[in-house]
Amino acid sequence: MKIALLGYGKMGKTIEKLALEKGHSVVFKSTSNSSEGNFEDAEVAIEFSTPEAAVTNISKALKAGIPVVSGTTGWLEKYPEMVKLCENSNGSFITASNFSVGVNLFFAINEYAAKLISPWKEYNVSVEEIHHLQKKDAPSGTAITIAEGILKHSDKKDWKLNTSEENSLQITAKREEDVKGTHIISYDSPIDSISFKHEAHSREGFAAGAILAAEFLKDKKGIFTMKDVLGIYE
Secondary structure, eight states, X not given: OXXXXXXXXXXXXXXXXXXXXXXXXXXXXXXXXXXXXXXXXXXXXXXXXXXXXXXXXXXXHHHTTOOEEEXXXXXXXXXXXXXXXXXXXXXXXXXXXXXOHHHHHHHHHHHHHHHHHTTOTTOEEEEEEEEETTOOSSSOHHHHHHHHHHHTTSSOOEEEESOOOTTEEEEEEXXXXXXXXXEEEEEEOSSOEEEEEXXXXXXXXXXXXXXHHHHHHTTOOEEEOHHHHHTOOO
């Protein structure tokens, strides 16, 4: 599989390493101010850039007829535009707040737990996320996905960042040195607490999941999710 890397920071370099180990090739890679290789040779693009660059990168791939996997977060207010562009160009597109297989299993567990606990109103739910100091967006896209899964089965109206309100789900975002990504879901009642935690030990889980998504997407048309990639059905 011939891969274009749109964004060549820490994640891009990790994806390149794992892709080469799997026998794939990287035919193009770009940063905000440089590029190397021939983009048109790519069979699939993997996009991990910045919120400011994501829409431009995704659009570039879709307009070129190259399936694109995007792991950048913080740009999803433009997601409907990318869906429309994908449909109009008969393209292929997957975006996810997190491509780690473990995190996507965690998402499914989160939704099941939220549904199971929903009738028991004495439990108040909250979400905490911890990331490295360089992460620009807060809360993380992963935390937002977790919150959306909870809200499907909750009386709470929305989520709020670092603020406790009666009808809102609180997300607490922390930034610490060299944290790859930790997410904790807590259900607290006056008599006990239940918690679920996912802790990433390296970036390789995110990179491996992105490559898996690219392998899935390569010969398909349409808009897909990681549930499609992993065969997770409700």
